[in-house]
Amino acid sequence: MFKAIVLRQNEDGTTHPSVEMVDRSLLPESEVELSVEYSTLNYKDALAITGKGPVVRKWPMVPGIDLAGTIERSNDANLKPGTLVLVNGHGMGETHWGGLAQRACVPSAWLTVLPEGLSARDAMAIGTAGYTAMLSVLALERHGVTPQSGPILVTGANGGVGSFSIALLARRGYQVTASTGRMGEADRLRSLGAKEVIDRCSLGEKGKPLQKELWAGAIDSVGSHTLANVCAQTRYGGVITACGLAQGMDLPTTVAPFILRGVSLVGIDSVYAPKPIRDKAWQCLAEETDAALRDQISAEISLNEVIEEAGNLLAGRIKGRVVVKVDT
Numbered sequence: 001m002f003k004a005i006v007l008r009q010n011e012d013g014t015t016h017p018s019v020e021m022v023d024r025s026l027l028p029e030s031e032v033e034l035s036v037e038y039s040t041l042n043y044k045d046a047l048a049i050t051g052k053g054p055v056v057r058k059w060p061m062v063p064g065i066d067l068a069g070t071i072e073r074s075n076d077a078n079l080k081p082g083t084l085v086l087v088n089g090h091g092m093g094e095t096h097w098g099g100l101a102q103r104a105c106v107p108s109a110w111l112t113v114l115p116e117g118l119s120a121r122d123a124m125a126i127g128t129a130g131y132t133a134m135l136s137v138l139a140l141e142r143h144g145v146t147p148q149s150g151p152i153l154v155t156g157a158n159g160g161v162g163s164f165s166i167a168l169l170a171r172r173g174y175q176v177t178a179s180t181g182r183m184g185e186a187d188r189l190r191s192l193g194a195k196e197v198i199d200r201c202s203l204g205e206k207g208k209p210l211q212k213e214l215w216a217g218a219i220d221s222v223g224s225h226t227l228a229n230v231c232a233q234t235r236y237g238g239v240i241t242a243c244g245l246a247q248g249m250d251l252p253t254t255v256a257p258f259i260l261r262g263v264s265l266v267g268i269d270s271v272y273a274p275k276p277i278r279d280k281a282w283q284c285l286a287e288e289t290d291a292a293l294r295d296q297i298s299a300e301i302s303l304n305e306v307i308e309e310a311g312n313l314l315a316g317r318i319k320g321r322v323v324v325k326v327d328t
């Protein structure tokens, strides 16, 4: 038996989350069985656990889009028992039992061997949010943005993706402006590396299709009017990455920033990112984060606390990342 968060669907379509002891024989059949040490609580996990978003595609489901742990059994000769690995995305917690459990069984192609210097806990302090932040930074640079290009805006600044984006950009020498709804946390954002902090209400309402050119680039995890206003404020030739929908799934903009200012909008998907990009992002994260930063951004909870914390996360009461120690 192993401990897991299990999501079941009630007859009225709502979600019932509980902490349960699950029989090992119920694990999905797959090539590699893992003993999970740490997982995380992401925005998507919180949507799944509370049932506030259509994340779960199969019932019952073990949520958790991230995990790090040790291989216990493997049908892949290249991945030996005892190896420390992480898995993120690939439909974990959506179509395949995820990481918020003491055991998991996954295809070997989903595994990333932990880069040198990262423990299972370190990897989960970074988690999908930090990895998505790095995918976003790499995408900006692939599209020609450099520290000399000018200021970079990060929206959703106090969230997991936002906090890591600020720190990773600052460490690469960028001048970062953070947009937040929690101005009381401005000092925290400055300590992560933000040069300036602005109130997100200046971006959250419907605005003009073209506005004063402010940003050479932006990392947006918010969507909706915020992303529309970011497009309208991006300088000629600037680049924006879009990964999230914390404000909304809609994008009420016009083509004006794209056809009149040559602005580029680049989509970021962490779930099915190809292995070379995934490996590069994790390698950069191992080299460009340290214990002090990971501790500053993350706080640890136990598996028993996850369900309550999911509600807090969606209510915007959490800063940075939530790491889950699953063997408690």
Ligand code: NDP
Binding pocket: 042, 043, 044, 128, 129, 132, 155, 156, 157, 158, 159, 160, 161, 162, 179, 180, 181, 182, 200, 204, 221, 222, 226, 242, 243, 244, 245, 246, 247, 268, 269, 270, 271, 313, 314, 316, 318, 320
């Ligand atoms: P968090 O909940 O940690 O952070 C989201 C942040 O967005 C909040 O902290 C808040 O920042 C801001 N925010 C929340 N509500 C609103 C609102 N109504 N209007 C404007 N800003 C708001 O989530 P994550 O950082 O983990 O994820 C952020 C988004 O990115 C989510 O939508 C998530 O699903 C998505 N995502 C997508 C991935 C992909 O592969 N494409 C991978 C990872 C995440 P503040 O308090 O500073 O204003």
